[in-house]
Amino acid sequence: MSEVNHDLIIAGAGPAGMSAALWANELNINHLVLESGTEPGGQLLKTFNPIDNHLGVAALNGNDLRDVFFRQVEKRTKSVLFSRTIRNVDIDSNRIQLENGEKLGFRALLVATGVRRRRLEVTGEIDLRGKGIILSGKKQAVEASDKDAIVVGGGDAAFENALILSEFAKKVTLIHRRDEFSARREFVEEVLRHPGIEVLTNAQVVSFNGDSQLKAVSISLNGENREIEGQIAVIRIGVAPNSEPVTGLVDLDHRGYIRISSNCRTTRKCIYAAGDVANPVSPTVSSAVGMGATAVKSILEYLRNN
Ligand SMILES: Cc1cc2nc3c(=O)[nH]c(=O)nc-3n(C[C@H](O)[C@H](O)[C@H](O)COP(=O)(O)OP(=O)(O)OC[C@H]3O[C@@H](n4cnc5c(N)ncnc54)[C@H](O)[C@@H]3O)c2cc1C
Structure with a gap:
């Protein structure tokens, strides 16, 4: 050495x-x-x-x-x-x-x-990276065309990604573990007003599901399990x-x-x-x-x- x-x-x-x-x-x-x-x-x-x-x-x-x-x-x-x-x-x-x-x-x-x-440390997060879980909504927005997109997080980056993806995706679901957001007010207001974006609060991601491609995300919503369809996902949790x-x-x-x-x-x-x-x-x-x-x-x- x-x-x-x-x-x-x-x-x-x-x-x-x-x-x-x-x-x-x-x-x-x-x-x-x-x-x-x-x-x-x-x-x-x-x-x-x-x-x-x-x-x-x-x-x-x-x-x-x-x-x-x-x-x-x-x-x-x-x-x-x-x-x-x-x-x-x-x-x-x-x-x-x-x-x-x-x-x-x-x-x-x-x-x-x-x-x-930061990572969520949940099943599928690494395996489905590049197979639906994308690095950047800004760079890869077109990949969301006619798909259901999921964004995880409650800060500026999550809200910005939700807005960008909403220009291409059929529907965007934003999942946040709390019921308040750290994102700036303009972003929050725009997202909450947006007809193509659903916001789920008090929701924890449990797993990203799919074999060779992301198909859905399992979440725990107010303590109940639910599956959200989604073929594109962006994780922005700080x-x-x-x-x-x-x-x-x-x-x-x-x-x-x-x-x-x-x-x-x-x-x-x-x-x-x-x-x-x-x-x-x-x-x-x-x-x-x-x-x-x-x-x-x-x-x-x-x-x-x-
Ligand atoms: C999407 C995005 C948009 C942004 N937009 C803006 C903007 O518009 N304006 C702005 O001012 N800032 C912006 N930022 C923030 C800006 O990029 C950062 O503030 C800046 O890069 C910080 O520089 P840094 O050198 O401290 O750290 P980093 O850029 O994080 O660089 C740290 C380097 O250290 C290396 N490293 C880590 N661990 C080790 C190790 N153990 N041994 C050796 N090397 C190691 C890493 O590989 C990396 O290359 C943005 C950031 C992101 C992610």
């Missing part, structure tokens, strides 16, 4: 990690970016709508913005490795361990691992922070987000965090990019003094 030391290891090559890499180069910090995916971008790779709310760029979609970001990063640093998932951190020896067993030493670690979509590599080492909030100071430092002196994994309040590209820069500026101070 090889062992290499770096002044700074950056975990994740989403907007926060890319910004941090740029700033590490700017400040002459010896660094390495480790990304578990096969390409940079993080959530940008799953964003199919235009992104025109990050100052200075009007991108057609997330991929487009990712290309703009990574072109700039690539010109400045070649220290980005893909298919490298950080599994855990040994704080006594200042080493991270990757899923492939490799160990790497660091003086400072920046966790920029973002968030992932996100969870990818804070596992440092769980137990730094303070997390009750949802698992990393707690940081205003200079992006965690409760461990040598561990910093930036982007969505530490920012439930403003999970945006602009915040992630800004936090990447803040963290690296603070890390420079740390490296000088330790």
Whole structure:
């Protein structure tokens, strides 16, 4: 097993990690970016709508913005490795361990691992992925043409998907486990008014049913079992922070987000965090990019003094 030391290891090559890499180069910090995916971008790779709310760029979609970001990063640093998932951190020896067993030493670690979509953890959810359970209503709306569509969730993303799918589907059923919604009022009002969308509250998904293709969803509605026909489904039940590599080492909030100071430092002196994994309040590209820069500026101070 090889062992290499770096002044700074950056975990994740989403907007926060890319910004941090740029700033590490700017400040002459010896660094390495480790990304578990096969390409940079993080959530940008799953964003199919235009992104025109990050100052200075009007991108057609997330991929487009990712290309703009990574072109700039690539010109400045070649220290980005893909298919490298950080599994855990040994704080006594200042080493991270990757899923492939490799160990790497660091003086400072920046966790920029973002968030992932929450799963329902029910039967059929994985097996029927791509066989009716789709990734994005925005990107795959036409697949709902003349079908019954099901959307699970009660936030903005769920309501937005229900509205998009309603333009193509015969009928949309929105299933939510509570009787109130976190989605913004305009979305809720539009969905509740929509003749093609039925909203079921206090309803829990029990399973996605079908062999090679989704056929129906079993739910528990106010305690009673019911089956809803549906050949297309989108699950939007929120996100969870990818804070596992440092769980137990730094303070997390009750949802698992990393707690940081205003200079992006965690409760461990040598561990910093930036982007969505530490920012439930403003999970945006602009915040992630800004936090990447803040963290690296603070890390420079740390490296000088330790
Ligand atoms: C559909 C959608 C639409 C959006 N629209 C907008 C918008 O219009 N405007 C806006 O500002 N924001 C938008 N966002 C949010 C924006 O994409 C995020 O705020 C931003 O991507 C956060 O960047 P990040 O670097 O913190 O995290 P992420 O983008 O989540 O990147 C984290 C990276 O870390 C990697 N990683 C995870 N765990 C590990 C590990 N253990 N080891 C190594 N690597 C790891 C991941 O593979 C990923 O590449 C949208 C998000 C979605 C999903």
